[in-house]
Amino acid sequence: MTIGAAIAQPASSVIFWGGALQDPARLGPNRGTSNQSIRGVLMRLGPEGLPGMLMWVVFAGAVAVVGFRLAKRAYAAGDSITEVAAVGLMACLLSPVAWIHHFHWVVVVILAILGADPLRDRRRLLAAGAITAWFLCRLPWWGISWLANGWSPEWFGRVLQNADLVGALLALWLLSWSLGRSVPPAGFPPNPTTRRFGRLSRR
Numbered sequence: 001m002t003i004g005a006a007i008a009q010p011a012s013s014v015i016f017w018g019g020a021l022q023d024p025a026r027l028g029p030n031r032g033t034s035n036q037s038i039r040g041v042l043m044r045l046g047p048e049g050l051p052g053m054l055m056w057v058v059f060a061g062a063v064a065v066v067g068f069r070l071a072k073r074a075y076a077a078g079d080s081i082t083e084v085a086a087v088g089l090m091a092c093l094l095s096p097v098a099w100i101h102h103f104h105w106v107v108v109v110i111l112a113i114l115g116a117d118p119l120r121d122r123r124r125l126l127a128a129g130a131i132t133a134w135f136l137c138r139l140p141w142w143g144i145s146w147l148a149n150g151w152s153p154e155w156f157g158r159v160l161q162n163a164d165l166v167g168a169l170l171a172l173w174l175l176s177w178s179l180g181r182s183v184p185p186a187g188f189p190p191n192p193t194t195r196r197f198g199r200l201s202r203r
Contacts, residue, residue: 030097033140036164037098038063045158060094063169067093070176082112082179089168103164106135109171113178121181127174131167139163
């Protein structure tokens with residue numbers, strides 16, 4: 001695809017690979033509300049410089065452990081949708097820059113929470129509906145309006161401003177919850193490869 005683009009648009013390819021790719025300013029201000037990653041939120045709320053960087057490393061590391069363990073659990077259970085959803089959320093949360101439109105991964109999250117037969121479990125429907133409403137309501141922009149108008153309490157406006165990060169963490173928890181409620185259908189036991197590797201690793 002990259003070669004095809006270079007053939008079709010050689011001048012644009014030279015501009016991108018020759019300079020734009022190495023220019024961090026082309027992404028715009030990382031402190032802006034549109035950056036809903038952990039780093040983006042810490043840039044708005046946390047300390048600057050080395051302390052802020054250390055906070056990002058600690059928080060991102062903790063979220064990575066939780067998220068990738070969840071993906072591993074989903075793989076072992078044969079739940080590929082939850083596995084992909086968890087990894088997709090990690091891409092948004094751990095990346096230095098995650099614009100609001102990057103959170104389209106929530107579509108996969110909703111499917112994972114619904115499961116194979118959501119009509120038999122109303123709690124799955126409610127959980128999926130809550131996540132859907134959360135991300136459809138454009139809460140970060142509500143937060144900007146709240147803060148711009150000087151309404152109280154300010155902390156509530158900050159929560160709204162960073163709502164996609166909060167929603168992603170909530171979605172991660174709901175993925176773990178829904179995975180715990182899943183029962184493999186008849187004829188689909190847990191991933192045998194994982195079991196085999198698990199036995200080998202214990203020897």
